[in-house]
Amino acid sequence: MLKDQKFLDAALKSPFYQRFLKDKKITDWNSIPFTTKVHLRNADAFDLMGVPAGEIATYHETSGTTGTPTPSWYSYKDAEKEAEVVVNSSIQLNRDDLILNHFPFAMAIPSFIVYWACQKTHAGHIGADKASSVTPEKRIVEIMDRTHPTILAMLPSEAEKIHQTAKQLGYSFPQKSLRALLLAGELVSPARKKYIEKMWGVPVYLLFGSTETGGLFMSCEHGHYHLSNPNVKVEAVNQMGQPVENGNKGNCVLSTMREGMPLLRYFNNDLIEIKDGSCCQCHNQDPIMIHYGRNDDVVHYGNEIKSFYDFQEAIYSLSSVPFMWKAKIEQEKITLRLQYVQAIKSESIKAELISRLGIPVSVEFHDIIPLAKLVEVPAYSKYAYIEIP
Numbered sequence: 274m275l276k277d278q279k280f281l282d283a284a285l286k287s288p289f290y291q292r293f294l295k296d297k298k299i300t301d302w303n304s305i306p307f308t309t310k311v312h313l314r315n316a317d318a319f320d321l322m323g324v325p326a327g328e329i330a331t332y333h334e335t336s337g338t339t340g341t342p343t344p345s346w347y348s349y350k351d352a353e354k355e356a357e358v359v360v361n362s363s364i365q366l367n368r369d370d371l372i373l374n375h376f377p378f379a380m381a382i383p384s385f386i387v388y389w390a391c392q393k394t395h396a397g398h399i400g401a402d403k404a405s406s407v408t409p410e411k412r413i414v415e416i417m418d419r420t421h422p423t424i425l426a427m428l429p430s431e432a433e434k435i436h437q438t439a440k441q442l443g444y445s446f447p448q449k450s451l452r453a454l455l456l457a458g459e460l461v462s463p464a465r466k467k468y469i470e471k472m473w474g475v476p477v478y479l480l481f482g483s484t485e486t487g488g489l490f491m492s493c494e495h496g497h498y499h500l501s502n503p504n505v506k507v508e509a510v511n512q513m514g515q516p517v518e519n520g521n522k523g524n525c526v527l528s529t530m531r532e533g534m535p536l537l538r539y540f541n542n543d544l545i546e547i548k549d550g551s552c553c554q555c556h557n558q559d560p561i562m563i564h565y566g567r568n569d570d571v572v573h574y575g576n577e578i579k580s581f582y583d584f585q586e587a588i589y590s591l592s593s594v595p596f597m598w599k600a601k602i603e604q605e606k607i608t609l610r611l612q613y614v615q616a617i618k619s620e621s622i623k624a625e626l627i628s629r630l631g632i633p634v635s636v637e638f639h640d641i642i643p644l645a646k647l648v649e650v651p652a653y654s655k656y657a658y659i660e661i662p
Contacts, residue, residue, distance in 0.1 A: 508525075
């Protein structure tokens with residue numbers, strides 16, 4: 274029998290894979306063709322289901338910012354397993370917790386995973402949707418002040434913005450009762466994790482996954498993604514599609530046995546490295562996956578190759594970390610646009626960045642997000658049926 278036959282069996286429950294693998298000669302695991310985002314975009318959404326429609330709990334889509342949105346289905350059993358990824362992690366969610374869930378609820382999956390985990394553990398839940406005009410940064414800070422949540426769940430960039438908003442409003446840190454942050458949806462390098470932990474004064478736990486794959490792994494207390502999920506297989510392959518040895522960077526290929534939408538050798542365009550897990554102090558011996566970001570974000574400068582991870586490590590290790598930043602790439606010119614809330618000399622920051630990145634860069638100071646916008650009142654208003662002057 275083929276090694277990891279269970280992933281193939283799960284995939285063949287969907288009409289998509291029944292057609293996709295028809296007449297394919299599968300002699301070993303590496304002969305199974307990759308599934309790509311293009312395949313998922315072009316497929317009929319219902320053909321991707323691995324169970325009858327009556328067993329589906331939720332439907333989600335990717336944002337569509339890089340092309341046609343990709344559909345994604347979750348069964349009721351999937352919801353249980355998604356919750357367990359959080360529940361069985363080092364964050365130790367329990368009934369005494371109150372989570373402020375600021376992930377977007379608009380089609381995305383992390384907000385639902387957090388909610389499902391709260392339901393499973395009987396933890397308290399505050400749904401404060403990032404995608405809603407009802408709950409901008411100022412409102413989140415006010416809710417925190419009223420309710421004293423023990424865990425904040427949100428995008429890493431939101432953690433940075435909300436912290437700055439709270440400072441603008443005169444709040445101090447660490448906050449009362451807060452014990453952890455649960456972050457997902459963006460790359461968080463070790464330097465960024467350390468920076469956010471110092472900012473908030475509590476540990477940061479990371480959830481790795483995507484709308485297509487679901488939540489796959491939570492980081493341990495030392496920030497590592499251990500490949501412990503029995504329902505997920507992770508591979509690192511080179512540009513020719515061949516496996517790379519552990520300790521080398523490669524393209525991420527994921528297989529999942531999720532009922533609602535199984536995936537078989539899904540080439541997700543991320544850059545990863547798989548390492549021996551024995552080096553982690555948490556004593557989990559399972560291999561570790563290091564996430565370097567998307568291949569689309571890799572910057573080539575001469576013979577140098579810099580990933581999004583490299584940029585984060587440089588920026589969040591600066592003697593003065595900017596509030597917000599962006600990198601603009603034009604041919605072989607790299608400009609880092611930085612926003613500071615205090616006076617900074619651009620030349621000293623530029624020298625630090627060149628030293629840390631090992632390539633020439635330019636530095637410009639910009640108001641990427643006006644600070645006044647962070648403390649504006651919510652723009653949302655209910656429809657008025659009766660107007661009285």
